[in-house]
Amino acid sequence: MASRPAPDIERLPATAPLIVAAGAALVAAVVILFVVGSIPLAAGFGAAALAIGVGSYAAARALPVRDGAEPAIDWSVAHALASMSSDALAVTDRAGRLVCANERFGALFPGYPAPPNLVIADWAAGQLGTAGRAAWRDGSASSGAFEAAGTKLTAHIIRVGDAMLVWRFAGVDAVDIAKQAQSLVAGPSGDRLGTAGIMVALLGADGRVRAANRVLRLRAMGDERAMIEGRDFTRFLTTDNFGIVRFEREGSSGTPLRVLEIPFIDGESAPMLVALLDEELTIPHPAIGDSATAHVRSLISLLPAGIALVGGDGRFVHMNDAFVRAAHVNPANPPLYPSDLVVREDKGALADTIRRFAQGAAHSMDMTVRFAEVPDEGVSVSIAAARGLGEAAVMLSLRDAGEEGRLKRQVAQATKMQAVGQLAGGVAHDFNNILTAVIGHCDLMLMRHAPGDSDYDDIQQILLNSNRAAALTRQLLAFSRQQTLRPQVLQLPDVVSEVSNLLKRLLGETVQLEVNHGRNLGPVRADPGQLEQVVVNLAVNARDAMLAKNPNGGGTLTIETLSVPTHEVRAMDEDVLPVGDYTALRVSDTGTGIPAEVLAHIWEPFFTTKEVGKGTGLGLSTVYGIIKQSGGYIFAESPKGRGAVFTIYLPVHAAAEPAKLPAASAKPVQGDLWGSGTVLLVEDEAMVRAVAERALARQGYTVLSAENGEAALELLAKADKPDLLISDVVMPSMDGPTMVKHVRKLYPDLPILFMSGYAEEQLRKSIDIDNVAFLPKPFSVQQLAEAARAILTAK
Template sequence: MAARVNSNGDAWLTQSRSGLVLPLLLLAAALSAGLVFYAIGSWLLAAGFAATILTIAALMSWYRRLYPPQLSDKEAIPDWTVARAAADASSMAIAVTDRAGRLVCASDLFGEWFPGYPTPPGITGDAALTESLSTAARAAWRDGEAKVAGVVQGALRLDVEVVRTGRAEDYLLWRFTPVRQPSALDDVNRFLTGEAGRQMGEAGVMAVMIGGEGRIRAANGAFLLRAAGRIDANITGRDFASHMRVDDKGRLFLAREEQGGLPLRLLQVPLKRAGQGNGVSASAQASAQDGPMLLLLIDEPAGGGGTSALSYIETLLSLLPFGLAMADRDGRVLFVNNAFARVAGLKPGDKPSYPGDLVVREDQAAVADAVRRFAVGPQMSGDIAVRMRDQPDEPIALSLAGVRGLGEAAVLLSLKDNSEESKLKRQVAQATKMQAIGQLAGGVAHDFNNILTAIIGHCDLMLMRHTPGDSDYDDIQQIKSNSNRAAGLTRQLLAFSRQQTLRPQILQLPDIVADVSNLLKRLLGENVKLDVSHGRNLGAVRADPGQLEQVIVNLAVNARDAMPEGGTLNIQTYGVPAIKVREMRQQILPVGDYTALRVSDTGLGIPPDILAKIFEPFFTTKELGKGTGLGLSTVYGIVKQSGGYIFAESELGRGASFVIYLPVYAGSDAKDVAPVKVPVKRSETWGTGTVLLVEDEDMVRAVAERALVRQGYTVLTASDGEQGLEVLAGNVTIDLLISDVVMPNMDGPAMVAQARRAFPDLPVLFMSGYAEEQLRKSIDIANVAFLPKPFSVNQLAEAARDALAMRPVAE
């Protein structure tokens, strides 16, 4: 056993010491006798003295054997053999380390998975994994146990559990347990041992699944009864070839049926991509070397004809859940089962003439060549990637296997139904792309808000020096108006990136639809009919009512544009309980209770190639100048930030539908909804006192400084947090701190956290181009006000006045 145990060396040392005791006693007795003889001169007394010493030593040795000393806990040597034997008997690997970080014990399986017996946590060269295991070790020393999931070691995926153990709790026990991965082979196993396997047996079909080494993994009752004599026989793990025999004519029989047995036909269905296989007369073990197989055996019909056998096979293939078809040597399709027709997009009862009829024109030659190659020559199997005619953008694997002895049938074809898998991949890719674009949009909106703040601020300052009727007044007012329009675009970008400030409330979707219905009737025009229906017993949702109204309006306007000749816009609300969500088998939508909002139209529909792009920002199918491409992307951002999900469904010529799922609010209205504080309106914006303005953007800092000075404040400025702290440490008393949030060197929250230590009552006003809701989650500083960018001169003055009002009044 290749285990490392330090106690082995201690045991050897103890044995070595015990072997030296007897020679030392004899030497001591001889020296004592010599000294006595030298002193007295009598050999008799000297011999008696030596014998006495040896007798006393023997008595002491005998006493220690009868009453061995009891070792203390610290002196006891741990025996790891029991733990090692238990670990080797299971499917997990163990390792034990002490407080000094040394490996004191490891199982054989640990050495197989991690060659060289490395000491945890440094079991691999992956620095990230080592750091993760080190963190788990520290947690285990502190809390008693820790876990790390999904450690990858070659082809293995392991879960690691670290436990503090030992009498003095001075060891760490590392348990490495393999994670069982789901496999299609498990589905075949359940198929053979379940009701379907029983029905196959009643139809006279014996079915066996063997591994790549040729050993049996599962079998149906018909094969167990004929091969082993009992339907409950356990033959798992035995060699399949040992149950078969081949006569001198090359016919295949069951080994148990030596006399009077019927010859068998063998059909091999590869369950994974396989290489070349041998013929029927060859060993089944040799034919399955490249991967597991499903073997189907039926009795050879009298006379050896292939027509009856083929009907047997067609009946069998129609029962299997895999997409299977058969073709002859000329490539003509003889049979397709229902699963194959569903994957290939065939209508019930339809059968293509050739496999190439199912694929795009560019792949037809490759399919025809593959069918001819597998139909003749040695029996083999393989895969090719093809594009189906009804789904040209999604490559799919077409598996082919040569079959023999089935009359006209020469090639077995298989298609894997990966439509759900492809749909999930597209949805994940879309979500990842939208998240990346959202981060970019949020950053662009932040920088753009700084520019708009300077433009709007300077416009306000110029308007203070002009009056209506001046030659420049209208031009300045136009600049400010366009800047406010641009600010609206940035708000849409923040909505798309899910960074806008929401004011969620507990509400009912039918109430929101009712509030916006009058507006929709004016927007839709006379050619579009509005049809609204509501379900019963709808659960309440938590969302911003203003943002939901924007969602409905955007969807309705898009639906109106999709119905140039008129039509009907349907808005429905209905409940979706958790049991229905589970039946939907939607990979993206978690199981739970939802209230749904469906907005559908009877317009032109959305082409499939465009449907996957409609939520992308700035993507639009409208004419130039008639759309920004931010409508649906804004809808997507609002729904996602509200905790919901949105899906689009469309068919060309039959309209489109957008379905929004919002989770039912499970809290209590009175307890979970904080009352909204309505600020007191005050018109006076003039003030006094000293204001410290910290802003890294020069243009924003300049316009804010001028605006505050005009309102009567004394303004000190700084370009980052470090300079702001230096000003606070000076001799000037600061009455109000106004700071940007995101700045180089030291940002606003870090500066305020340090400033509050020396000035706990200092009023703080944060200003930023990011959303207040997102910033408050990350700032985590009490008693601060917030001013979103872009802002006007008057808005800045009002915010400064309100922030100063937060200052506690001295008694």
Template sequence: MGAALAVSLGIVWLATNSAPAVAAFAAGLVALGGLTWVLARPKPVQQQVEYALPDWSVTVAAIDRPDCAVAITDRAGRLVCANRAFEVWFTTAHAPPRLPVDNASLERLAKAGRSGWRDGQGKADIIENESGRWSAEAQRAGRGDDYLVWTISPLSNPDPVAELVPHLDGKLGRALAAAGMAAAIVDPDGKIRAASSGFAARATGDPAALLTGQEFTAFLRQDERDQVSWAREGRRGNPLTMYYLPVRDPDAPGAVDYGTTPSLMLLVEAGVGLGGGAVEGTAAVPHLEALLGNLPLGLAMADRDGRLLFANPAFMRAAGREGEAPPVYPTDLVVQEDKGAISDAIRRFAQGPAAAGDLAVRLRTQPEDPVTLSLAGVRGLGEAAVLLSLTDSSEETRLKRQVAQATKMQAVGQLAGGVAHDFNNVLTAILGTCDLMLLRHTPGDSDYDDIQQIRANSNRAASLTRQLLAFSRQQTLRPEVLQLPDVVQDVSTLLKRLIGEKVKLSVAHDRDLGAVRADPSQLEQVIVNLVVNARDAVLAKGEIGGGKITLATRRVTAADVRAMRSAIMPQVDYTALVVEDTGTGIAPDYLGKIFEPFFTTKEQGKGTGLGLSTVYGIVKQSGGFIFADSEVGKGTKFTVYLPVHHASPEELAAKTVRAEPAAQWAGGGRVLLVEDEDMVRAVAERALTRAGYTVTAAADGDEGLAYVEQGAEFDLVLSDVVMPGMDGPAMVREIRARHPSLPVLFMSGYAEEQLRKEIDIADVHFLPKPFTVQQVTDKVGGVLAAARI
């Protein structure tokens, strides 16, 4: 190639005789040759790296540990490798986190697995089943982080006794002996499990004596004064103070079982403290204070001079002094009149033989309610003292007050129902007389407006009786199956006028609300009363902008009720009415009294105290529940729960049948009117006579029954329920024995539902008092028309 290159350059020189041309030609040949060499150079062969599949046998050998279970899972949750401990404890049929453990453990394992894949590691502190308890850890591993390594370690219960025994035989025991304390661990059966050198020296005279398995009490003696000393020292021995401590895991759940728990016994000569220094008073006080300090019983100890040595927190709580330091004398806790009795009792129990007794005292914190103070003489643990026991009776006192309040409310309710019944008779006479007078006067007469005024005031009085009956849950309800939003919609226009322009009213409804069965007019009264109270609370706060009232209906399922954990409400579906305001709120002291009658926080003359009690009565009589939540300064929320009404098969069948038009009564008929109130009887008689009926009036049940027995024929019996002598139901039963199909119409001021349960007579009708002339004539005509069908 070199010769050819030289020849080529010579030829170019001969042809051109030009040195630049030769140089250019030579450079071109060099460039062409270099390009040819680059293109023709052989490429290096890329080395192929092959990875071998993991050798799981090596992994199994590496993780073969007897103290814990190890398992490896892939991203699909499959078990790819496990050691022998895992196979024994859980079997290879289960892969973490799906192990044969309880549900709570499964949740913890699943959470640990998610943390392992996400963060690289996860942990489940406790997993357990019937065969054991473990802790589990999950760690992500592998070249592509494709595996989770699970390490499951068993949890063992700590044995504090086993841990304490070598210390008692070692430096701890020698340190206790140097401080003048003898220590021993005693099993529940009274046998010594381990003893310090100081205990062995005092009990036997030989510090190296082996006392394991011997009776603890065999080394002690008790004299006639119940003082304990070393048996080896006899009568010359000094009294001992014993400190008793159950040896158990302090973090273990549950209470101490003294019958199964070993005890650490520390014995110190009386008058010597735990640090070796002298102490005054009863030597056993620190021991008892440590023993009784955390008990739920109210316990304290007093010396023979009446000084209070200690009192546990439960004792101070029962005395109404929770969180305070115990006083110097227990007599400081009671009223002046009971101080002498307590002092005498303490002196008697401290100096006399061991005995116990009770004493009724009155605490300074609640002088109206006596409590029982139990006293017991303490012997055998040093100087004589008296153990005092006081039970926390605050809950019992609260329950007593609630029962007394409930009894009082029941009596007030019965009184309100009786007053309303009698008042309804008076109002019936007044309203009936006004109606009869209006038949003779026309608008424009001088007396017409006065009569209308009397009638209007009588109707206001009738609304008051309805409130009283609502409070006593004795009003006559006319329940219908309805949708709660429809009732809210009907009354919303009235509510806007009631609250005014300063207060904003917001209305919201949930979807798919269940129907409820209630009296729509009574529900309207509930809504109005709650909104009016909310308006007053908002205006009383005086906010700029007036505040806000929220009126809402909510769907509450049985699952929601279970989540509420209410012990009062049955777990069924409800439709809830919520009235919430941004007003002043209700103080916690008043929140439990707001549904009581005549209780009000408004100024005198601005509230009767019957609004919320009326609401409560209507809600309870409708089968519902009402709750109030309030925070002072932020507002109040009332929630009314009404059970969802599920139609019975009879109701569903009735909906499919087209109702026939009601028959109309042509007028006339023979009516037996029985009423003990003269004015009511006179009004009803005149009203029915004017309507074309033939009326026979009787003053009581005996007189009415006499007309029937004499052979008089009647088309209808119109009778009061409650009458002196023979009442209405008794008279009707006698009449029905002779005329089974005779229509009966009862009139009463009591609730229809209550009366139907009490009288238990079929096919009777009711007319609530007070009634107008038009109402009594229409009702009589309707009953006679229904009897004709």
């Protein structure tokens, strides 16, 4: 027992030894109370110490005392009691001097300094000083945690009478206890527990295994000598929808387990003992009527909505099958906490909300979260307190999960695409009128300028850029499914063969093209030119993706045609694709693939991942519009670790070829464009009307023009019968088809040529009139002359 001697004390009155004896007895009682925690035992030690002190006082009174001699205080009892404690103990007097201390105090604080003047951090010394003053004032106090000699300590201080403070520094042996527990679990003591059927493990604060007995190693890993230290303990366990815990290695047929958590050391970072016991279940699943909790769980399991119960500790208690499917839970590795299911940005908000309801919040609330497996789709979660349901404290329900939520998102996407398509179609119609005027005036100017003229090249540049703008407009119309198509019955291999030579030039030398054709391919009905445009757009996108992945090595572009009979379509179980016979076209590459967050937007117009100025964002939207307008379906996939795969399904054509309107684009011989006769031209756009009028007049026709249908009828009432009526379809006041019906009452055999910036398919119902032809805008002067000549010669 190491201690400091008592300090010098001034000469006291005759009763001073008795007072000191009483104080020493009180100190002894307090120390034993700290050590043992028993009030009767502490009182007994105090009484014994007081008796010793009184006896010493009586003996001292019986003996003669020399003048100037100081009374000797016997601290042996206090020293003996202090040495019994595993904590560091010290006693200081009113003046702050150290009266005594045990050996543990000396080991932590060499030199036996008097608290609070210890060799520790300044802020910790300040805490001790504050706690000491509080103990003098209030009788007891405690300091915050601080570190000394590599160990975290907390000081607990008690005032003894009005003369002394007892300091106890706790926490010294916490690390030693953890080490002892670790050796006990992994040693013979753990083996003895294993023979009794108890599997035990020591876990760190991070949930990883520090030690485990042999029977637990055998059950968890299949080998009692396996290295389990450092592994995440939760990975060895699995929980089914009924909350039954089993070893993951044993699967659903394994023996159910009871998990006991034993926190034997205080503190957030302290290790924990976990014991596992085999538990026999007489009933495989909770039966209705056994208990309120089992009743509720059984009902929840039958509900189609996704519902889960969470305990007061924030862990899952139960989740039904609908919740497992909607939340994308892996049954082999179920999550412990709801926050484990969502993306990192939503973890804190969800955990805080569940904690608030677990602590007694009364009202339910909804919040939107994103599951980690599908981060692009928000799901509405309803959170409410669950009282009276056994260990459950919070109930979670997914309000927008499953098929209903997916259909809602599909309808919203379809509505958005339809609105954008209508906007694109309207813009393209007006733009086509402008381009018709620009192209027409360029053609008229080129008729007056020879190739050697100084203005010829400028006019050609204007015409070239106008045609590029017309191509862009056609892409907008294709996306909005308002493009004029000339469908034919054809074979997909023929289309691929026609475009293969062009693809080889587009792909370059570093990209290899592979073409594979299937057998028994059925014919399809589509516009061959537009299908070629589809293949070209997909190939160019694939080339860019492969060159982005490997600028020097390129890659492989594979184009396949295959037959997809009805039974294969039925086996696909695809909601969007109706059951039937299809001929498919598949385009795949070895590029970078399409990220999940981009895949949902690739069909939208003007959406592009390319650099500014290197893409219009209309390539894939054009492909989508052409395929949908042709009655087909297109799907995009991006398997992990592979490139993109686009699959187009076109219905096999079996019906007879329907009768078509006369093709206004049938080209007569170039020298036969001159004509004669009277042409009535009806066009509401003045610039288009002026160009068409001049173009027809230059070909030898007599042209009568009107700005709308009503003006045309008034003109016909005064003039003779024309040889040809050329009219716009969509006009204010009276549209073209309505006007034609009135004209046909006067002249039933009058040939009609409709022209419009909208697609023929879109206007087919309104122009369902015999002996009519259609000319899409924008058109050139030559195309207008060819169309007029073809109709007049066919009379």
